[in-house]
Amino acid sequence: MSKASLDSSVPVIADAATLRPTIDVARRAGKVIGLVPTMGALHAGHISLVEASRRECGLTVVSIFVNPTQFGPGEDFNRYPRTLQADLEMLSGRDDCLVFAPWAEHMYAHGHVTRVELDGPALPWEGRFRPGHFSGVATIVLKLFNLVGPDRAYFGQKDYQQSVLVRRMAADLDVPIRIEVCPTVREPDGLALSSRNRYLSADERERALSISRSLRLAATLVRDGVREASAIVAQMRAMLTQAGLRIDYVAVADRDTLAPVTTINGPVVALIAAHVGGTRLIDNELIG
């Protein structure tokens, strides 16, 4: 579909050269600029970020870009859902929003050689199972920060490790921005909303509930006084395995460094990545 032919009540800009002057007009009018970076396939989780931005900002820029550099070889870049018309319909009626949907060849021009790398909290968990993923994320997020120049940017807690790294990157590189992390939106039965949920069959979707259930189990165990992380992880793994999931990792980790915790003596985060059939899902819960 040509972007010019899209039917949208929200302005759509595909070209970085047009984006900047448009945002400058709003900025000069004294508006606070919010950015919600997405890969499209919008769901209620994304909309909660958009609404958080709209409450605090005069102009909300929703970027929609399936960023190739954050997908590894063999991952789902090619089949990742691209639903721009439906995305625009979900945003319609919000006249304080603007969609930035750039072309890949504009975002990564011929000769592009620069990337942002993080150590520390980027290394474990997703960093180990998806080498290069966070470098791709950090690089595209920084590019969007520079293109939009937002005062605030909104990320979902669903991608917990990502949210830690985006905060870290913004602080380390002195980006003048406030990073807001909004709660995970869930289906009534607990499944965390994800653009990848649409890959699930009915049976897989049922089995995927073991992810949020095992996170709630972890929270319950901690509330009941269990302090040994390995005991909690073992019970979580058992629940996931029972449901037929293939586990990448189950972790109880420090909320900032993401280092694994041995004894739980304060706030931690429980993290899961697991495959349900051919679909890889992640989820997490703040505990304590």
Next chain:
Amino acid sequence: MSKASLDSSVPVIADAATLRPTIDVARRAGKVIGLVPTMGALHAGHISLVEASRRECGLTVVSIFVNPTQFGPGEDFNRYPRTLQADLEMLSGRDDCLVFAPWAEHMYAHGHVTRVELDGPALPWEGRFRPGHFSGVATIVLKLFNLVGPDRAYFGQKDYQQSVLVRRMAADLDVPIRIEVCPTVREPDGLALSSRNRYLSADERERALSISRSLRLAATLVRDGVREASAIVAQMRAMLTQAGLRIDYVAVADRDTLAPVTTINGPVVALIAAHVGGTRLIDNELIG
């Protein structure tokens, strides 16, 4: 020396939190903001950058920071000249300038884990002989861009490969800035100005002239019709070796990709890095 006790007619800011509001005042007054990033030990080469900025900008921010992350193990970080009082005297009387001289612990706070990496033109020459150097440069330059928010930044052609990479990084990361590269300033006898020249004994300084002489030789050979890069490099190497220099590299390269050139059919850059006694010097010349 305490920065508070410095005798300076140019305002000196050491604290990033003070810098931003100060620059914002100038920006709101409609001034174009220029940045001249330096490691101090200012000489006429730096001043030429400052003057270029002053011609084009209403406020020139001169940063002075000996950036630890761009020095490799065994390099001269500890003995690199730190001459802040003399630097301020060189800038005095320029009331459209402001010096930003941050503390290292402010620039790299506890937990800093982010770095900018470049491939392509960052890999050969300095990239090979100083692993990590360009990542350190790119990271600090991006931090300064974000702290200062300049419209333009000024770099010397003396560090040719660095200037290519800074342009590349700014384009790749969509930094809204114009990068200006100013000609190398030389002593009357041809020696390129460098803060490291002060390490040279009288004898070493004399022998160091072989660097600029061999660059001029390369230009002459090309003008006389020599097209084979290897023949030119061989003559340059002979001249440097004759003067007792230890060569890191001598190259004739593409101006953008920095890939070595075999046959000279258009504009190229000749590059040299060599040690004179304990001092490593670099220089270059645009040819054709």
